[in-house]
């Protein structure tokens with residue numbers, strides 16, 4: 443491709459992006475098992491639309507670090523080895539979603555984890571977080587991946603302990619079997635990516651998040667997307683869903 447057309451495409455992308463940045467997209471939830479590309483797709487939504495990603499794990503850590511009333515309460519509970527109760531999480535989430543940078547939408551990460559939390563979120567959003575802005579309904583996107591494909595994809599991950607470069611023996615293999623292209627070091631499998639560990643992680647994911655997916659599916663609000671495709675194709679479809687819903 444010549445420089446001119448490349449430049450034209452990048453300018454077109456830039457103007458599509460700046461149009462996207464002024465748009466109210468509303469709240470977005472991505473559901474999908476580990477390895478489905480949820481992290482990558484979230485980052486792309488954040489970048490394209492200029493909305494924040496709200497991670498409940500980060501929020502909790504931040505409140506604890508800042509020593510807020512909610513943070514101190516959460517810290518005491520966690521110190522006893524107990525789970526942070528929903529009521530406390532609601533306070534933390536509500537406080538964050540009322541901040542001004544959320545007025546054009548946001549991507550939720552790690553929330554809701556249960557049907558009860560999903561119900562609370564609906565009630566909260568119903569009360570209109572931003573009174574003046576046009577209300578945009580919640581979008582729930584489920585990234586569907588074939589279980590065996592997923593297992594294969596995760597189990598194929600390798601990394602070089604010397605330079606940190608990552609490979610996948612199925613999709614992105616090194617030139618020489620199990621050796622790093624750069625320095626020839628023997629590639630390693632992360633402990634988390636061992637097949638027996640993955641099977642456990644996926645099973646946990648299934649039991650924990652099925653009720654959330656069921657909650658939205660029962661109300662016809664779950665948009666399922668085939669995520670067994672190139673990242674770019676999945677991203678394009680997600681943007682299409684977001685652009686088309688408000």
Ligand SMILES: [Zn+2]
Pocket residue numbers: 602603604605606607622623624625626627
């Ligand atoms: Zn290396």
